[in-house]
Amino acid sequence: MALLILDKLQKTYGQTAAVHPTDLSVDAGDFLAVLGPSGCGKTTLLRMIGGFVAPTAVRIHVGGQDVTGLPPERRPTNMVFQGYGLFPHMSVRQNIAYGPKVAGWPAAQIASAVDDMLALGQLEKFADRPVTDLSGGQRQRVALVRALILKPQVLLLDEPLGALDAALRASLQDELRQIHRQIGGTFVFVTHDQQEAMAMANRVAVMNDGRIAQVDSPQTIYGQPADPFVATFIGEAALLPVTVRQGRVRLPGGREAVVSGADGPRAVVLRPGDVAPAPAESPADLTVNVTDSVFQGGYNRLSLRTADGLLLRADVAVGVPLPAPGESIGIVLPARPLHTVKLPS
Amino acid sequence: MSGTVSQGILNDRIWPLILPAAAVFLALGVGPLLWMFVISFWRVDVFRIAPDLTLRNYIDAVSLHGRALASTMALGIAVAAICTVLSIAVATVIRFAKPRTGQILLFLVLVTLFGGYLTKIYAWKTILGNDGVINSGLLTAGIISTPIEQLLYSPAAVIAAMVGFLLPFAVLPVAGALRAVEMIEIEAARDLGTGPAKLFRLVILPRIRRGVIAAFLLCFCLAVGDYITPILVGGGRTALYGQMIAPQFGTLFNWPLGAAMGFTLVVAALFTGAVCAALLDRVLR
Ligand SMILES: Nc1ncnc2c1ncn2[C@@H]1O[C@H](COP(=O)(O)OP(=O)(O)O)[C@@H](O)[C@H]1O
Ligand SMILES: [Mg+2]
Numbered sequence: 224m225a226l227l228i229l230d231k232l233q234k235t236y237g238q239t240a241a242v243h244p245t246d247l248s249v250d251a252g253d254f255l256a257v258l259g260p261s262g263c264g265k266t267t268l269l270r271m272i273g274g275f276v277a278p279t280a281v282r283i284h285v286g287g288q289d290v291t292g293l294p295p296e297r298r299p300t301n302m303v304f305q306g307y308g309l310f311p312h313m314s315v316r317q318n319i320a321y322g323p324k325v326a327g328w329p330a331a332q333i334a335s336a337v338d339d340m341l342a343l344g345q346l347e348k349f350a351d352r353p354v355t356d357l358s359g360g361q362r363q364r365v366a367l368v369r370a371l372i373l374k375p376q377v378l379l380l381d382e383p384l385g386a387l388d389a390a391l392r393a394s395l396q397d398e399l400r401q402i403h404r405q406i407g408g409t410f411v412f413v414t415h416d417q418q419e420a421m422a423m424a425n426r427v428a429v430m431n432d433g434r435i436a437q438v439d440s441p442q443t444i445y446g447q448p449a450d451p452f453v454a455t456f457i458g459e460a461a462l463l464p465v466t467v468r469q470g471r472v473r474l475p476g477g478r479e480a481v482v483s484g485a486d487g488p489r490a491v492v493l494r495p496g497d498v499a500p501a502p503a504e505s506p507a508d509l510t511v512n513v514t515d516s517v518f519q520g521g522y523n524r525l526s527l528r529t530a531d532g533l534l535l536r537a538d539v540a541v542g543v544p545l546p547a548p549g550e551s552i553g554i555v556l557p558a559r560p561l562h563t564v565k566l567p568s
Numbered sequence: 569m570s571g572t573v574s575q576g577i578l579n580d581r582i583w584p585l586i587l588p589a590a591a592v593f594l595a596l597g598v599g600p601l602l603w604m605f606v607i608s609f610w611r612v613d614v615f616r617i618a619p620d621l622t623l624r625n626y627i628d629a630v631s632l633h634g635r636a637l638a639s640t641m642a643l644g645i646a647v648a649a650i651c652t653v654l655s656i657a658v659a660t661v662i663r664f665a666k667p668r669t670g671q672i673l674l675f676l677v678l679v680t681l682f683g684g685y686l687t688k689i690y691a692w693k694t695i696l697g698n699d700g701v702i703n704s705g706l707l708t709a710g711i712i713s714t715p716i717e718q719l720l721y722s723p724a725a726v727i728a729a730m731v732g733f734l735l736p737f738a739v740l741p742v743a744g745a746l747r748a749v750e751m752i753e754i755e756a757a758r759d760l761g762t763g764p765a766k767l768f769r770l771v772i773l774p775r776i777r778r779g780v781i782a783a784f785l786l787c788f789c790l791a792v793g794d795y796i797t798p799i800l801v802g803g804g805r806t807a808l809y810g811q812m813i814a815p816q817f818g819t820l821f822n823w824p825l826g827a828a829m830g831f832t833l834v835v836a837a838l839f840t841g842a843v844c845a846a847l848l849d850r851v852l853r
Contacts, residue, residue: 275755295758308756312774322760325770366756373760 226251226409227272227377228284234267235279241267243433244280249377249411249426254403256420257413259430260456265413266305266381268430272411273302273379286376301375305382307366309354315365316341316350322373340368343402360391367399371406380412384419396422417457421445429453445494447483451567454492461535462490462567463509472563474556476508481560489563495524497557498537500546507553511535513546527554608827617823625828633812633829640792640809640833641840643723647730648738648788648844654731655738655783656776662739663746674743681736689800692729696720696801721803729801730791737790738783745779746772777852781845788844792837809833 225248234242242264249255257265270276272283274295283291290298301322309318319340323333341347344364349357354365363383370378383399384392400423403410414420420427421441428438429452437449448454451462465472467486471479482491501507515526519538523545527535537554539545546552611620630637658677662670695701698715706712719725749772757771773780795810802808809829816826 273759275758294763295755296761296763300759302756302759304752304756304759306752308750308752310753310756310771310775312777321757321770325761325766369756369760 225249226253226286227411228282229268229272230282230284232268232271232281232283233279234264234271234276240433242271245435247428247435247438249409251409252407253426254400254410254424255412256424256427257411257430258417258420258427258457259415261415263430264433265415265430269302269379269381269411269413272377273300274298275302299376300379301370301373302379303363303366303370303381303383305385307362309362309365309369311353311355314351314353315346315357318354318365319369319372321369326373336372340372343371343405344368345398359387360395363387363395364398367402371402371408374408377409377411380410382413382415385414385416392419399423421457429456431456447562448492448564451490451564454564455567459495459536461493461533462564463493463529463533463535464488464490464566465563467563472561474508475510476506476553478506478508480508480556482563483560484563484565488566490566491556491561491563493535493556495536495538498527498535498554500525500537500539500543501553501555505555508556509554511552511554513548513550513552515548516545527552604827604830607824608831610824612822612824615821620824625824626832628825629829629832633809636807636809636812637832637836639807641836643727643730643806643808644788644792644837645840645844647727647734647791648784650727650731651734651738651787652742652780652784654735655742656780658735658739659742659746660772662743663749674739677736677739677743685733685796688733689729689797692725692732692801693720696725696728720801723802723806726798726802726806726808729797730794733797734787734790737786741779741782741786742776743779745776749775773852777849780852781848784848785841785845788841789837792833792840 227247227249229245229247231244231246232242233244234240245268257268259265267276271278271281274290274293274297278291281291282289285299288299290300295302310321313321316337320333320337323336328336341350344367346361346364346368349361354362357365363386367380367383384395387395396419412423421444424441426438427441427444429436429444431452437444437453439447439449444453444457448457448460454460454462465474465482465488467482467484467489469486470481472482472489472491474480482489509529511527511529513525514528517524517526522538522540525537525539525546527537529535535554607617608625609621609623610617611622611624612618658673662673662677664670665673693700696719697703698717698720700719702719703712703715707715753771753775754767757767762770793810795808795814798806798808798811810833813826813829813833816822816829820826
């Protein structure tokens with residue numbers, strides 16, 4: 224049974240729809256990433272769950288309870304805000320203790336819960352500092368454990384790492400994943416960073432223009448994107464136009480390949496790992512022109528252009544002979560069924 | 569961090585720049601005060617003040633006018649408290665109304681500052697006087713048969729007039745402090761279980777503590793030093809300290825006593841203000 228259910232959740236500001244009618248369900252224990260470009264409605268979606276934005280039409284259920292009409296303070300959710308929202312007139316400890324204090328926990332219970340949270344966020348050393356003295360990463364951890372101390376049924380995080388630099392972000396990603404593993408619980412976090420979504424979540428909801436385009440595991444999102452937007456927003460992809468007949472396509476090199484998807488004009492999704500130079504003496508699926516070749520550390524990345532002007536990328540293991548830029552080469556596509564999406568408009 | 573920045577900018581060479589301003593301030597501000605301080609220990613010979621070193625004036629300042637001093641402090645506290653409470657309400661509306669409405673309200677508050685002090689006092693007379701708006705309204709309605717004279721010339725009238733005049737001074741610091749309270753803090757507090765009523769007590773008041781104390785002190789100082797309002801609106805019935813100081817430099821011609829009363833008022837106001845500020849600081853934390 225799903226813990227969080229959004230049933231036709233929708234928000235319009237005047238004439239413009241920030242979030243189109245959206246269904247989404249999140250299971251207990253899920254770490255769900257809501258991923259999409261800036262302005263696609265992620266924050267609005269999250270704030271409707273938290274109770275900060277009144278939806279235009281819908282139901283929101285958390286743990287079987289309809290919370291649609293409840294104000295934030297009465298919802299079984301807690302939020303880590305974009306920009307943290309710490310109380311600047313309080314110390315780290317006071318910030319963390321705030322929720323339990325308002326809820327009227329006994330003092331001894333508050334003290335021990337705060338100590339647990341200080342340990343969880345590695346904040347023991349800063350416990351009695353004013354939060355205004357902390358660095359961005361430390362503030363982020365205070366905001367996180369301040370929300371976690373109330374053991375929310377669903378923890379909502381709005382671009383939690385958005386304001387931090389790359390190195391700090393990577394280490395906090397690990398920390399956040401560890402915390403999720405340690406305490407269990409259900410996290411819904413919003414990000415525009417696809418690497419972050421893939422790295423942290425066990426499920427990813429890709430949003431585009433106020434709609435959820437696909438909800439799946441990171442592997443499925445990457446391997447079987449639902450539409451051209453998901454295919455190109457998540458990782459690198461080239462979309463090779465083809466015509467599908469009875470579940471098959473004829474590749475330019477002559478081979479008949481099995482594909483997913485309905486018959487008609489479609490596009491094959493090609494990831495850099497799917498494209499390889501054809502071994503000598505074997506037939507190629509496609510002939511391309513090499514435009515660039517860049518050493519990436521563990522592999523070389525080739526930039527390729529088809530006769531129709533489509534740009535492809537291919538990752539080639541170090542040690543395999545490399546074609547030079549300007550050369551015309553044959554490439555092969557995987558033997559497994561190819562994934563197709565509808566043609567981009 | 570701000571320390572290092574200001575150390576970098578405020579090096580020794582810029583100090584001479586404040587000399588002209590300091591000279592004016594010392595000559596015109598501190599100088600006369602020091603002179604008055606000296607005079608407060610002198611005495612009056614027949615229509616002439618004469619150098620002396622007596623505490624007589626201070627003893628008189630407290631023993632002859634002690635009651636007036638106490639009621640002045642009480643009036644100051646009452647006016648400042650009313651202004652502070654009202655200013656919190658007004659500033660809250662300004663801060664949390666729609667941006668446009670908030671701006672217009674703030675503008676209206678500021679505009680009343682241009683109204684002029686005497687204009688406002690006389691406005692109160694036309695409201696509270698025997699043929700003022702209230703009395704003539706009540707007479708016409710037949711609720712009373714003779715004007716209520718206590719409307720004007722009462723402590724309540726003095727307090728009302730002072731509050732009307734001082735409210736904008738209180739709104740400004742509170743509105744400034746509220747502006748620094750970000751929406752996201754309030755949302756975080758709500759998210760962590762704070763209902764609207766507790767929100768004020770637990771988050772907003774502690775955050776605007778300094779602004780509230782500033783508003784209180786500003787109103788308190790201006791109220792205890794005011795001697796025009798009590799005369800014009802309070803008539804002879806309210807005996808306030810400022811009213812008793814002014815004639816010492818005029819009709820009564822007792823500058824030494826006037827000076828001593830002035831310093832007594834300053835010390836009493838500083839002390840009372842400090843106690844009130846400390847109390848507010850504890851209550852609002
Ligand atoms: N209070 C508001 N009033 C009007 N439009 C809004 C408001 N909040 C958000 N929007 C619009 O809704 C859309 C989605 O915004 P948001 O949810 O913040 O996107 P994201 O978090 O994905 O960047 C944007 O086009 C934004 O301009
Ligand atoms: Mg956002």
